[in-house]
Amino acid sequence: GENVEQHPSTLSVQEGDSAVIKCTYSDSASNYFPWYKQELGKRPQLIIDIRSNVGEKKDQRIAVTLNKTAKHFSLHITETQPEDSAVYFCAASRDSGTYKYIFGTGTRLKVLA
């Protein structure tokens, strides 16, 4: 069945360093890849997304890259800050039909001051 693998499960970085989270998907028909940030006790919030016709997208300190051939995509956070500490989820979806997301298992990011 459809599956999204996410690594690492936990990541600790020093404030100001970069963080990279990687996801691999199995459904070759997936063409939409959102990333969600979930702070402790809160709902997941969309932070950035990318479509299959784009290789990279950037929004201030956050960027996402996509390699369709290898079926993997990554989240890059530069100049990390303590408020970046949260759990990050990737997901894959088709842009048709049910639009349901298949989520990765999450990465707990800790930014150390």
Add this chain to the structure above:
Amino acid sequence: NAGVTQTPKFRILKIGQSMTLQCTQDMNHNYMYWYRQDPGMGLKLIYYSVGAGITDKGEVPNGYNVSRSTTEDFPLRLELAAPSQTSVYFCASSRTWGQEYGYTFGSGTRLTVV
């Protein structure tokens, strides 16, 4: 504009009891979803709906039922609560014509079955 509203926020159930988790959205989204999130884990799809009167099973539907009589409401029913259903439940909705804004999630319902 309230977005996606879930009630209750917290609930403790005894084994064998039943309850309904409510979910309402005011964005006129056709697509709605129920996910569960176990401690330290990702989100697993329970049920989803592509419009009023249409529902389908997700990855982990056993022990749950849903209905979708209106565009706005998508309640999730637990008939015979079991400890394995202790989790945080999130309802979400999305547009039909592509994922312009992604899912909008509700604030979640934290359910404990004892």
